[in-house]
Amino acid sequence: MTFLDKNFPIESPDTVLLFEELSLWSSYFGKILLDHVPLRKDMAVLDVGCGAGFPLYELANRLDATCQLTGLDPWEAGVERAKWKLAHHQLLPKVEVLLGDAAKLPFPDKQFDLITCNLGINNFDDPAAVVKECYRTMKRDGRLCLTTNVEGHFREFYSVYETVLKELGMEELLPTLKASEQRRGTDETVRDLLEDARFNVVKIIRDKFTLRYLNGSAFFHHFLTVIGFLPGFRSIVPKREEERVFSLLEKRLNEQADWDGELKMTVPMLYVEAVR
Numbered sequence: 001m002t003f004l005d006k007n008f009p010i011e012s013p014d015t016v017l018l019f020e021e022l023s024l025w026s027s028y029f030g031k032i033l034l035d036h037v038p039l040r041k042d043m044a045v046l047d048v049g050c051g052a053g054f055p056l057y058e059l060a061n062r063l064d065a066t067c068q069l070t071g072l073d074p075w076e077a078g079v080e081r082a083k084w085k086l087a088h089h090q091l092l093p094k095v096e097v098l099l100g101d102a103a104k105l106p107f108p109d110k111q112f113d114l115i116t117c118n119l120g121i122n123n124f125d126d127p128a129a130v131v132k133e134c135y136r137t138m139k140r141d142g143r144l145c146l147t148t149n150v151e152g153h154f155r156e157f158y159s160v161y162e163t164v165l166k167e168l169g170m171e172e173l174l175p176t177l178k179a180s181e182q183r184r185g186t187d188e189t190v191r192d193l194l195e196d197a198r199f200n201v202v203k204i205i206r207d208k209f210t211l212r213y214l215n216g217s218a219f220f221h222h223f224l225t226v227i228g229f230l231p232g233f234r235s236i237v238p239k240r241e242e243e244r245v246f247s248l249l250e251k252r253l254n255e256q257a258d259w260d261g262e263l264k265m266t267v268p269m270l271y272v273e274a275v276r
């Protein structure tokens with residue numbers, strides 16, 4: 001089976017179990033968030049895009065019985081899993097998990113002291129609508145604390161992808177590739193997103209990490225690549241060209257790994273804190 005044949009149905013309970021393996025990916029971002037997020041008594045907290053329960057439960061475990069937390073996500077299998085965890089965590093704060101779209105939050109105005117969002121904004125169909133809703137439902141002086149991966153993400157991969165498209169005479173696809181690479185935004189675009197919703201950005205922390213793979217084959221077969229990134233990589237080329245493009249990409253990445261001793265992917269990330 002090649003990585004192009006792999007399929008992880010997003011609504012399958014088994015995929016959710018595997019999704020928990022993403023905690024290593026989520027944890028790089030979650031660590032900065034948990035290092036900086038304000039922890040106080042009497043907080044009402046909302047975690048938007050809580051997935052299967054991160055950082056919702058980690059935060060709940062770090063707070064006390066004076067706090068209340070809500071997690072919200074439209075991913076049914078994720079929310080189901082998060083609810084299962086709720087039944088098993090024996091937490092002190094009151095916690096609830098809701099199925100929903102953060103672009104239409106089911107809460108009255110000025111409810112929350114803290115809204116967290118780990119790795120959400122690149123996944124929302126309408127991030128501006130979500131940020132606006134966060135502003136509406138946040139108390140005065142409340143904080144929005146988010147993390148995200150930004151432009152430069154997997155730059156090593158995109159550079160080889162560009163070379164491969166040129167090698168195959170598919171230069172007409174280069175603007176699509178560029179647009180896909182740049183859709184993750186920058187410090188400035190994330191700041192603008194928050195300021196456009198009238199938030200006051202008070203802290204930005206930049207960091208980066210490197211994911212290491214044996215070679216391109218390992219990179220393409222990795223669960224995280226298949227579930228999180230391959231659909232975006234595939235959307236660059238017409239279906240009829242997929243085999244040709246991806247077999248050459250795999251070959252070129254493998255050659256590079258042979259040359260360098262391993263394959264490295266850089267992931268630049270941001271922690272942003274904003275006040276209402």
Ligand SMILES: C[S@@+](CC[C@H](N)C(=O)[O-])C[C@H]1O[C@@H](n2cnc3c(N)ncnc32)[C@H](O)[C@@H]1O
Nearest residue numbers: 026049050051054073075101102118119123124
């Ligand atoms: C990369 S995952 C991050 C999940 C979790 N916060 C973590 O750190 O592991 C992005 C999450 O955003 C959720 N999401 C996508 N669109 C959303 C929306 N409109 N409102 C709320 N969550 C959304 C997805 O279902 C997914 O669970």
